[in-house]
Amino acid sequence: MARAADVMSVNQCVDQMVGYLAPDRLSSVTWLSHEQTNLEIFPLLKAIPANHGEIEEVMNLQPAMIIGGQFGAPGLKSLVKKFGYDWHELSLPQDLDALYRNWEQLGAWLGQESRAHDMVTRLQTGLGDIQKNLAPLNIQAMVVNANGWVAGNDNFQDAYLRALGLSNIAAERGIQGWGQVSLEQLIYWQPDLIIVPDSLFGGQARATQWMDHPALKKVHSRYPMVKVDAGWLSCGTPALLRAAKEIQRHILQHENNPSASVFIHHVVNKESDHVT
Amino acid sequence: MSRSLLLTTLTMGLLAVMAVSLMTGRGAGLTWPGWDWQSQLILWEIRLPRTLLAAICGAVLGMAGAVLQGWLRNPLADPGVLGISSMSALGAVMAMYFGLFTVSWMVPLAGILGAIAGFWILITLIGKESGILLIVLAGAALNAFSSAMTALMLNLAPNPFAMQDMLFWLMGSFEHRSLEHLWLIALPVLIGMTLLYRLSPALDVMALGEDTAHSLGISGRRVLWSVGLGTALAVGACVSVAGVISFAGLVVPHLLRPLTQWQPRLLVLPSALAGALLLVCADVLVRMLPPGQELRIGVVTALLGGPFFLWLLRHVRRAEVEL
Amino acid sequence: MSRNRELLLNNASFGYRGAPVIADATLRFREGCVTAILGSNGSGKSTLMKGILGLADCLNGQISLDGRDLRQLSDMERARTLAYLEQQADCHWPMPVEKVVELGRYPYRHHRLPAQDLQAIDRAMDIADVKAMAGRKVSQLSGGERTRVMLARALAVDAPILLADEPVAGLDPQHQLSVMQHLRSWSSDGRIVLVVLHDLNLALKYCDESVLVTPDRQLISGPTAQVVNEENVRRAFGVRSLVGSHEGQPYILPWDVESC
Numbered sequence: 001m002a003r004a005a006d007v008m009s010v011n012q013c014v015d016q017m018v019g020y021l022a023p024d025r026l027s028s029v030t031w032l033s034h035e036q037t038n039l040e041i042f043p044l045l046k047a048i049p050a051n052h053g054e055i056e057e058v059m060n061l062q063p064a065m066i067i068g069g070q071f072g073a074p075g076l077k078s079l080v081k082k083f084g085y086d087w088h089e090l091s092l093p094q095d096l097d098a099l100y101r102n103w104e105q106l107g108a109w110l111g112q113e114s115r116a117h118d119m120v121t122r123l124q125t126g127l128g129d130i131q132k133n134l135a136p137l138n139i140q141a142m143v144v145n146a147n148g149w150v151a152g153n154d155n156f157q158d159a160y161l162r163a164l165g166l167s168n169i170a171a172e173r174g175i176q177g178w179g180q181v182s183l184e185q186l187i188y189w190q191p192d193l194i195i196v197p198d199s200l201f202g203g204q205a206r207a208t209q210w211m212d213h214p215a216l217k218k219v220h221s222r223y224p225m226v227k228v229d230a231g232w233l234s235c236g237t238p239a240l241l242r243a244a245k246e247i248q249r250h251i252l253q254h255e256n257n258p259s260a261s262v263f264i265h266h267v268v269n270k271e272s273d274h275v276t
Numbered sequence: 277m278s279r280s281l282l283l284t285t286l287t288m289g290l291l292a293v294m295a296v297s298l299m300t301g302r303g304a305g306l307t308w309p310g311w312d313w314q315s316q317l318i319l320w321e322i323r324l325p326r327t328l329l330a331a332i333c334g335a336v337l338g339m340a341g342a343v344l345q346g347w348l349r350n351p352l353a354d355p356g357v358l359g360i361s362s363m364s365a366l367g368a369v370m371a372m373y374f375g376l377f378t379v380s381w382m383v384p385l386a387g388i389l390g391a392i393a394g395f396w397i398l399i400t401l402i403g404k405e406s407g408i409l410l411i412v413l414a415g416a417a418l419n420a421f422s423s424a425m426t427a428l429m430l431n432l433a434p435n436p437f438a439m440q441d442m443l444f445w446l447m448g449s450f451e452h453r454s455l456e457h458l459w460l461i462a463l464p465v466l467i468g469m470t471l472l473y474r475l476s477p478a479l480d481v482m483a484l485g486e487d488t489a490h491s492l493g494i495s496g497r498r499v500l501w502s503v504g505l506g507t508a509l510a511v512g513a514c515v516s517v518a519g520v521i522s523f524a525g526l527v528v529p530h531l532l533r534p535l536t537q538w539q540p541r542l543l544v545l546p547s548a549l550a551g552a553l554l555l556v557c558a559d560v561l562v563r564m565l566p567p568g569q570e571l572r573i574g575v576v577t578a579l580l581g582g583p584f585f586l587w588l589l590r591h592v593r594r595a596e597v598e599l
Numbered sequence: 600m601s602r603n604r605e606l607l608l609n610n611a612s613f614g615y616r617g618a619p620v621i622a623d624a625t626l627r628f629r630e631g632c633v634t635a636i637l638g639s640n641g642s643g644k645s646t647l648m649k650g651i652l653g654l655a656d657c658l659n660g661q662i663s664l665d666g667r668d669l670r671q672l673s674d675m676e677r678a679r680t681l682a683y684l685e686q687q688a689d690c691h692w693p694m695p696v697e698k699v700v701e702l703g704r705y706p707y708r709h710h711r712l713p714a715q716d717l718q719a720i721d722r723a724m725d726i727a728d729v730k731a732m733a734g735r736k737v738s739q740l741s742g743g744e745r746t747r748v749m750l751a752r753a754l755a756v757d758a759p760i761l762l763a764d765e766p767v768a769g770l771d772p773q774h775q776l777s778v779m780q781h782l783r784s785w786s787s788d789g790r791i792v793l794v795v796l797h798d799l800n801l802a803l804k805y806c807d808e809s810v811l812v813t814p815d816r817q818l819i820s821g822p823t824a825q826v827v828n829e830e831n832v833r834r835a836f837g838v839r840s841l842v843g844s845h846e847g848q849p850y851i852l853p854w855d856v857e858s859c
Contacts (some may be wrong), residue, residue: 187314214454477708484702485688492702583705
């Protein structure tokens with residue numbers, strides 16, 4: 001049963017999630033989803049008109065349903081409600097269970113419960129398989145985001161690391177929520193694996209460039225640093241699974257070949273087989 | 277205070293704060309570095325480049341401030357106030373975020389070109405004889421314009437993390453710098469500072485005015501080129517690796533002027549040393565705060581320099597410079 | 600031995616951006632001579648001086664010293680040849696007087712003879728009567744004292760030619776007379792001295808020769824007593840004067856604006 005495109009999304013992750021569950025019903029996505037990425041969902045979203053979260057756009061589109069995130073567009077939210085549109089919002093997940101609940105919830109709103117359920121199963125089994133492989137290795141890892149922000153306890157990235165069977169050294173060192181690390185701390189902490197969310201597009205930025213500091217290259221960690229496309233980690237879609245597989249591949253590859261550990265492995269540059 | 281005493285004091289002070297800087301970790305406070313490989317790596321690969329870079333950039337800003345003030349006979353001149361630094365940041369940003377970053381020296385080169393453009397706009401279009409306040413006003417306009425353009429460029433940059441670099445470019449930082457950065461700017465800084473330093477004898481003569489200086493054998497055009505190129509090379513290179521750090525070049529010459537008999541010539545070298553001292557100190561201060569506190573070195577220098585600048589403005593307006 | 604030095608302007612025109620202010624000046628300034636440059640405000644006296652210095656463009660003609668084209672000299676050679684005292688000269692920073700006078704030795708900085716430098720500075724400070732204030736800051740001096748410091752700075756160059764643009768402006772009568780007296784003795788050492796003056800009597804008393812620039816940019820030159828007469832003064836300044844003499848020295852007193 002094909003319904004007209006009547007769902008407007010004003011959140012980048014919602015764009016992607018609806019893109020997986022009910023692509024035909026997406027009438028508008030955020031402009032951010034039109035920015036070049038190598039997500040598999042990108043070509044699909046690129047073909048759907050973009051919005052900037054303005055009430056005028058809502059009135060123009062007259063969507064049956066507007067879906068946003070918990071913290072974005074507070075001004076739009078109140079306006080949309082005032083004009084009587086159907087507003088839904090997904091909470092920001094702090095762990096994987098919350099993410100799965102979001103999928104189920106979205107599935108219910110869109111009438112795509114079975115697809116949502118399949119998605120949850122897909123993510124669960126995918127991550128579960130990886131956890132089985134990696135957990136025995138006892139790897140202390142950490143995700144170092146732009147400008148040195150790292151995830152501590154009570155944080156989705158922390159939950160993600162644990163779901164992969166990795167222990168989060170930042171949380172172990174007492175970081176709560178989000179914290180910032182310096183080069184010096186990284187050298188003292190000596191994580192087995194550093195995961196750097198980076199951008200494949202648009203060249204360098206100081207915010208991530210500092211992870212190329214020569215001092216870090218002189219630290220003989222168990223595995224070389226791995227750079228993963230930041231876009232893959234930002235929303236709880238199959239891209240998360242894809243990133244996890246890359247991290248697993250990276251670990252297993254260097255587990256067998258530890259001598260190669262001096263070089264940073266650029267996962268993101270090799271991937272092109274995954275376009276829908 | 278005799279000159280050798282002044283220079284010795286500044287050098288000793290600089291060496292002392294550099295030693296403190298080598299012992300200061302971000303958020304870790306002052307600690308004696310151990311002999312384990314981690315401490316040694318941090319000392320030589322992280323703190324040393326950072327300290328040297330802060331010293332070099334401070335020396336450049338102090339010297340450029342002293343030379344610009346002497347040359348323009350304007351106590352309010354400084355690469356930051358005149359907008360040369362922010363133009364240089366704009367140049368570097370344009371190169372770095374828009375695909376010109378294929379070779380590492382492109383960013384300093386673009387920073388230098390930006391500084392040349394800023395200098396050219398200021399001096400050639402506004403004119404250096406247009407009065408103390410007018411040229412400062414022009415500098416303020418140039419500053420506002422190029423900072424806004426830098427923000428715009430970072431907004432438009434294809435890299436999603438570019439926006440997070442805004443603070444770095446506008447407020448400066450020596451965080452995460454390595455010896456690579458040091459080598460990258462060594463040559464332009466060396467040439468620039470040589471050009472500026474070689475001008476110092478002429479600066480005293482410039483105090484007598486353009487025409488008299490000409491009659492004493494100083495070619496205004498040659499001095500213009502030296503000041504322009506020297507400032508652009510040294511400041512442009514520094515800004516491209518450390519962002520804009522304002523007011524350092526303004527404050528330092530002023531504090532030293534009474535100690536150098538108000539002779540612009542004698543001010544150049546001490547200003548370089550004191551500029552280095554100031555920035556290394558400021559950078560130590562920045563690191564004393566726990567991580568997560570986003571205090572930038574430019575904020576420290578602005579906290580010091582901003583009120584000072586206003587105070588100076590008041591004095592200049594009243595009775596030129598008996599400061 | 601050394602022949603008499605001679606600064607020669609041959610058909611020289613000076614101006615700015617291609618527009619002449621002084622046209623086709625042919626003048627001869629001899630050593631041992633003080634020459635006054637006189638004329639009304641804006642008549643081009645300063646431009647004449649700046650033209651010789653290279654500060655105004657030389658549009659055509661030649662300027663030569665002893666047959667040598669001044670424009671061929673390097674910046675430093677020219678600086679050692681021509682000393683210049685700017686109109687309303689001042690020092691921007693409150694530097695010590697002594698250091699300001701020392702700046703006159705800048706053109707010699709590549710081959711400095713300390714003894715000679717010190718001697719020149721000492722003599723200049725003597726002549727300009729600024730020795731007593733050597734250690735003070737220029738900013739603490741009165742306007743007249745500052746003018747004398749600047750004169751000392753120009754004298755310290757010890758150049759064969761001195762160009763002084765209104766060196767006595769703002770000085771009290773005693774210092775006016777003494778500065779002129781010193782310029783005169785300065786010239787008698789075999790130097791060429793050009794002085795822009797507004798005081799016709801100082802010209803009559805201390806200057807051997809004069810160049811009078813008229814409002815229509817004509818140059819009247821010759822011995823001062825001949826140049827500064829009632830008729831020429833009327834032509835140049837538009838004033839009627841009283842003339843007289845004291846002990847054989849002529850004087851002239853501008854008395855009345857000439858009515859049309």
